[in-house]
Structure formats: structure tokens, C-alpha cells
Amino acid sequence: MADEKIDIAIIGGGVSGVYSAWRLKQANPGKKIVVFEASDHIGGRLLSVVPPGIPDMVAELGGMRILPKVQPLITNLLKTLNQLLPDTQQITTYLFPVDEPQNIAYLRGVYLRLSDFTAKPDEVPYRLGFPNHGQSAGSVVINAIEQLVPGITNPDLTEDQRRDMAQQASFAGKPLYQQGFWNVLMRVFNGESYQYALDAGGYDSTMSNWNAADAIPWYLSDFGVAPVYKGFTKGFQEVPLTLARLFADAGGEVRLNSSVSALRSLDGAVEFHVDGRSVAAGSVILAMPRRALDLLADSSPILQEISGLIASVTPRPLFKLFTTYTNPWWRAAGYTKPDGSVVAVEAGRSVTDIPVRQTYYWPKSDGTPAKTGPAMLLASYDDGDNTGFWDGLRPQRHQHKPKGQYVAKVNEPFIAEHRKPNLELTWDQYQAPYRMVTEVARQLSTMHGLSYTPKVQEACFRDWGDDPFGGGWNSWNIGVKSWEVKHKIVQPLGQQPLYICGEAYSDAQGWVEGALQTADLMLAKFGLNALKG
Incomplete structure (x- = not known):
């Protein structure tokens, strides 16, 4: 017999975990809902x-x-939270x-200003050739994407429309989801253009060989037409900390320094161990990235049954x-x-x-x-x-x-008695x-x-390559139909009350938007709708 019984256990105190806990506690105030976090902080990869x-x-x-x-999900969440918070706690x-034009690009030993990519193209130390000569790094990739999926860079398209186009598209007679982003890019521009896009763009993994059908709309969302970014006055970690505080104030529990292991199905519930004690939960939600799931699977045969789904992304x-x-x-x-x-x-x-x-x-x-x-x-x-x-x-x-x-x-x-935390981060x-x-x-x-x-x-x-995260973000593997996996992994074992959510298996990998997207897909299994703006 288990040492403790609870209604819903959420493993992981990142955004998807505490967001799910807060929403579930709002809908089920009488249920015992507990967040188990292995570290001594709330926020996951928000720090x-x-x-x-x-x-x-x-x-x-x-x-x-x-x-x-x-990113409507994080936008709506912030609006909802600010309606609940006093003026002194507004997010x-x-x-x-x-990219400011006077800033520096130091490439191949040559000093440039970012404006020089277009204003002084002859000084750019890459043999780009026509039509990339005189283009910024982002423009080079966007022009290549337009060749791969004609019409996808139209600024009037929605995010969903771009994603559908890429998922249904083929290039050179083969579906894009079966091809790597790096592979298809090299079919429409030369190696110098690729290296320029890699070096001057500042990012390596985004240009790597991940699922082209997912990489293309993802790239356009982040680096497409006139992106406008927002930072957080008091730090991005304020968002999960606020969610955890609201959850605790409603009667939920957040247990830090609580490492979970040995998940198994038991009489319609899921049992697991926490620091030598056994816990039986009516439902278990794993709000975790892929590497953390791999580590938990070592002691959990129930997760080994879905190893193929878990391995559909790469940290x-x-x-x-x-x-x-x-x-x-x-x-x-x-x-x-x-x-x-x-x-x-x-x-x-x-x-x-x-x-x-x-x-x-x-x-x-x-x-x-x-x-x-x-x-x-x-x-x-x-x-x-x-x-x-x-x-x-x-x-x-x-x-x-x-x-x-x-x-x-x-x-x-945060402890069971709901005392308020000191949020002075060190x-x-x-x-x-x-x-x-x-x-x-x-x-x-x-x-x-x-x-x-x-x-x-x-x-x-x-x-962020250190365990238990394994990386700062996750990307879909070549050959994976992400639009199917993202729905299947939410409740991967039929009607068993085991659920998975987090940034890793979303359309917005690497973003909090992705964590909220998969959390909403999972919460729909509990009858909850996404927040409205």
C-alpha cells in the first residue's frame, strides 16, 4: 500500500508544470494536487x-x-495574471x-557593422554570389525558404497556415518532414551562403539538420518579417513563480527537492517513489523535457513502453x-x-x-x-x-x-502550509x-x-546541457510527423492516467509558448479550455 495518496501529481516545476497545476486547482478546488520539483527552485529553464x-x-x-x-498563449496568460494581481505585482x-545597425559583426577576422551587410556588401568576407550578395543573414535564409515552399513567406499568412503549408509540402519529390533543414537549404544556396547565415545569424542549432517541415515555420516565426521581442521587467522567472504562488494560495502544494522515480501503473492509478516513500496518484502529469524523461525512464518501465515517442525530439x-x-x-x-x-x-x-x-x-x-x-x-x-x-x-x-x-x-x-516565499534570487x-x-x-x-x-x-x-535538462531547447527529428506526435504524447498510454507536457513536443520549441501549448492540449483531457484573451 502506498505511503500517500493524492488526486493529481505533477512532476516538474517549470512553466508547463505550475501552469497546469494552477489551472487544475482552479477547476478542482477540492482535489489534492501536488507539484513535485527535484531542484530547490520553481521555473525550470526560466532562471x-x-x-x-x-x-x-x-x-x-x-x-x-x-x-x-x-505567441497568443503567453500573451493571454500575462493578461489573465495581471487581472488577478495587485498593482505592485503586475508582470x-x-x-x-x-539587431541595431551600429553594432558589430566580427567575422573571419573582418570588422563590420551590422548595417554593412546591406550597405557595404563587398566588404562582407563571404562569396555569396547572386542573389544573396547584399542580403542580411536572415534574408538569405528567408529567400531560400521561399524557394523551398513558394508563398510561405507571405506576411499575410497566419502561423497555423505557414505550419500547414510546410507540413504538407514536398521538395524534390520528397515530403519536407522526411528531410533535414540543413539538407534542403544546401539544395537552394551554396556552402558560403549557409556559413554566412550560420555565422552572421548568431545561432547554430536553429540551422542544424532538424525536421524541415517544423524548422521552416519555426524560423519564420522567430526571424521572419519584422519580429518584435519583449523582455520582462522583473525577470521571466516571475511568470512561473507567480503561477506557483497562486496555486499555493488556492490550497495546492509545491514540494521542492523532491526527486521522483520508479513510475508504474497500479489499479487504475500511477504509483511512484519520492525520496524512499511511495505515492499513488489518480493522475500523473510529467511536465518535463526529453532528457528528464529519459532519466526517469531508467527506473520506470511504464515510460520504456513509449521510448519511441519520447525519442521523437533531440535536446x-x-x-x-x-x-x-x-x-x-x-x-x-x-x-x-x-x-x-x-x-x-x-x-x-x-x-x-x-x-x-x-x-x-x-x-x-x-x-x-x-x-x-x-x-x-x-x-x-x-x-x-x-x-x-x-x-x-x-x-x-x-x-x-x-x-x-x-x-x-x-x-x-513553497510548502504545504502555503507560506509566502522570499523571491530574492541569488x-x-x-x-x-x-x-x-x-x-x-x-x-x-x-x-x-x-x-x-x-x-x-x-x-x-x-x-543547459547539464542534467536533467540535456539542452536549452528541443527540436523535432527528421521523419517525425510532429502534428501527430504532439497529440499522442499528451496521453501516450491509451486511457491510463499518465500525461506528458512541456516545450519539447510542441510547435514552438524553445519558447514558453510551446510549453503552454502542450499544457493546454493535456488540460483538454481534463475538460479545460485554453485561456482566452
């Missing part, structure tokens, strides 16, 4: 920390922005800048390193116009093909750039092979780490090693063409 000495900035070690125009956003790397300074020295990397006015580098990002890859000039909490005083960089944002560069400058992967070393703490955790759990800091400082100096940069005051990093 927001305040740098020492800079209270008006928040470093986003995980997800950092949304696209309201094409507010700011315009999140990305992708993501590495972030933040550094702070006494002043925003990068402004000196700007230039003087003919009329004598100075254009500073102060917002958005610069790109390079050296391992730092992307550097963001981090905004203040209201979205304005730091012009004087203490300032911060997202010094390195890597999502591909370059993440391996930092392995030689950090503790070894998969080694034992002191408790909390890489986990943001909520100092007074920076020091992620401190970057000295050798890593020294190397990133050297690369930043090279990238900006400056012989001197001030001493780094503080530095922190997060490599």
Missing part, C-alpha cells in the same frame, strides 16, 4: 537573477523574451532590442555567460559620423564566429540601455558546437556539484570560474576591436 550591485538589471540565464505578435515587459545545447562592469565600456566601440556626432554601441547584440558567438548589451529593467555607471553584458550566448569550447574552462560535466551550486534558490520555499550559485572569465574578457576585447576593456566585476553562467 532570472539580479547581479550584485546592479539592482535595476536582471540577468536571464534561461529564457529571456517573447514574441507577442505570434510588465519592455521592448527587447536585437539542443545552450550556454549563457553574464559579466558585470563598473561602466558600459562597449559604448566606445561605436563610431563618429561625418557631422561629428557619435553613434554608441549600447543596445541589442553583436555577433562573431569566435566562441562567444553573440554578445547582448543588457538593458536596464525598464528596457533602456546603460549609459553610465554599473552595467552588464550577456557576454556569450552559444547554442551549438561552441558550447564545447567552454568545457575546458568549467567544472566537468556530470560531476557531483555542491547542493545548489547551479540552481537558483527561492530562499523560503547570483552566486552560478559564479563563473576564473579561467572562463579571463577567456571571455579576451574574446570580448578582440570582438570589439579594443586594446583594453575594464576588469570583470562579477560573472555567472549556465550550461
Whole structure:
């Protein structure tokens, strides 16, 4: 007999987990609903920390922005939450800048401004040829996508229409879902164009060989016609923390430091172990990415039955390193116009093909750039092979780490008595090693063409390739019909009360929008509709 019986168990305290818990508790106030989170924090891959000495900035070690125009689920959720919250707890956003024309592209040893891609194409060190000569990296890919699926870049199309077009499309006589994105791109432009799109675009894994039918609409959503991003004034992690607080206030429980193992079916319920105790739940929701599901499957034969579904996506790397300074020295990397006015580098990002890859000039909490005083960089944002560069400058992967070393703490955790947590998130759990800091400082100096940069005051990093996440996001594998799998995996074992949700098996992989999408598909099994705007 189980040591404890509950109605609904939710394994995982990321966005999809606490969102599902809150919605289910609203609909079923009398049921015992518990969130089990293996770490000592709520938020999963949303991880927001305040740098020492800079209270008006928040470093986003995980997800950092949304696209309201094409992401209705997170937009509606924020609207709903703000209707419930007092004025002092409103979740507010700011315009999140990305490509500013005066920013830097340091590629193949050549210094360029981002505007030079179109204004001075002869200086771009890639043999692009017609028609890509004089195009930005994003435009090169979008033009190639239009050749692959004619009409799909029409700005009047909806997200669903683009997705349907790609899923039904064929190229060279073969369905797109059976082909890799890299493979089909190389059929419509040359290797130099691909390398240019990879280097100047700043991202590696998005251009890799994942399911072309999913990659194409995904790419257009993020890098398509005039994307507008929003960042979070108090940090993106505020969203899951708010959901967890509302769930706890309604009588739900969030149990941190609760590692689940050994799932099995038992008399119409699901039984599992938590720290040596057995729990029987009427329903179990696994709000987890693929790697976490793989780890749980090692002790859970019930998950081994659906190993093919779980393996339909691949975890992708993501590495972030933040550094702070006494002043925003990068402004000196700007230039003087003919009329004598100075254009500073102060917002958005610069790109390079050296391992730092992307550097963001981090905004203040209201979205304005730091012009004087203490300032911060997202010094390195890597999502591909370059993440391996930092392995030689950090503790070894998969080694034992002191408790909390890489986990943001909520100092007074949510417990059964529903006490309110202290939401002061700490920076020091992620401190970057000295050798890593020294190397990133050297690369930043090279990238900006400056012989001197001030001493780094503080530095922190997060490599999402570490367990239990396995990566910063997940992508659909070649040959998978994602439009079928995303529905099947929600309740993968017939009528058994086992459910799966999360970003990994969605149309918006790598985004909170995807986590909410699969959570809503799962909640429909409980008779709940998606939130309306």
C-alpha cells in the first residue's frame, strides 16, 4: 500500500508544470494536487537573477523574451495574471532590442557593422554570389525558404497556415518532414551562403539538420518579417513563480527537492517513489523535457513502453555567460559620423564566429540601455558546437556539484502550509570560474576591436546541457510527423492516467509558448479550455 495518496501529481516545476497545476486547482478546488520539483527552485529553464550591485538589471540565464505578435498563449496568460494581481505585482515587459545597425559583426577576422551587410556588401568576407550578395543573414535564409515552399513567406499568412503549408509540402519529390533543414537549404544556396547565415545569424542549432517541415515555420516565426521581442521587467522567472504562488494560495502544494522515480501503473492509478516513500496518484502529469524523461525512464518501465515517442525530439545545447562592469565600456566601440556626432554601441547584440558567438548589451529593467555607471553584458550566448569550447574552462560535466551550486534558490520555499516565499534570487550559485572569465574578457576585447576593456566585476553562467535538462531547447527529428506526435504524447498510454507536457513536443520549441501549448492540449483531457484573451 502506498505511503500517500493524492488526486493529481505533477512532476516538474517549470512553466508547463505550475501552469497546469494552477489551472487544475482552479477547476478542482477540492482535489489534492501536488507539484513535485527535484531542484530547490520553481521555473525550470526560466532562471532570472539580479547581479550584485546592479539592482535595476536582471540577468536571464534561461529564457529571456517573447514574441507577442505570434505567441497568443503567453500573451493571454500575462493578461489573465495581471487581472488577478495587485498593482505592485503586475508582470510588465519592455521592448527587447536585437539587431541595431551600429553594432558589430566580427567575422573571419573582418570588422563590420551590422548595417554593412546591406550597405557595404563587398566588404562582407563571404562569396555569396547572386542573389544573396547584399542580403542580411536572415534574408538569405528567408529567400531560400521561399524557394523551398513558394508563398510561405507571405506576411499575410497566419502561423497555423505557414505550419500547414510546410507540413504538407514536398521538395524534390520528397515530403519536407522526411528531410533535414540543413539538407534542403544546401539544395537552394551554396556552402558560403549557409556559413554566412550560420555565422552572421548568431545561432547554430536553429540551422542544424532538424525536421524541415517544423524548422521552416519555426524560423519564420522567430526571424521572419519584422519580429518584435519583449523582455520582462522583473525577470521571466516571475511568470512561473507567480503561477506557483497562486496555486499555493488556492490550497495546492509545491514540494521542492523532491526527486521522483520508479513510475508504474497500479489499479487504475500511477504509483511512484519520492525520496524512499511511495505515492499513488489518480493522475500523473510529467511536465518535463526529453532528457528528464529519459532519466526517469531508467527506473520506470511504464515510460520504456513509449521510448519511441519520447525519442521523437533531440535536446539542443545552450550556454549563457553574464559579466558585470563598473561602466558600459562597449559604448566606445561605436563610431563618429561625418557631422561629428557619435553613434554608441549600447543596445541589442553583436555577433562573431569566435566562441562567444553573440554578445547582448543588457538593458536596464525598464528596457533602456546603460549609459553610465554599473552595467552588464550577456557576454556569450552559444547554442551549438561552441558550447564545447567552454568545457575546458568549467567544472566537468556530470560531476557531483555542491547542493545548489547551479540552481537558483527561492530562499523560503513553497510548502504545504502555503507560506509566502522570499523571491530574492541569488547570483552566486552560478559564479563563473576564473579561467572562463579571463577567456571571455579576451574574446570580448578582440570582438570589439579594443586594446583594453575594464576588469570583470562579477560573472555567472549556465550550461543547459547539464542534467536533467540535456539542452536549452528541443527540436523535432527528421521523419517525425510532429502534428501527430504532439497529440499522442499528451496521453501516450491509451486511457491510463499518465500525461506528458512541456516545450519539447510542441510547435514552438524553445519558447514558453510551446510549453503552454502542450499544457493546454493535456488540460483538454481534463475538460479545460485554453485561456482566452
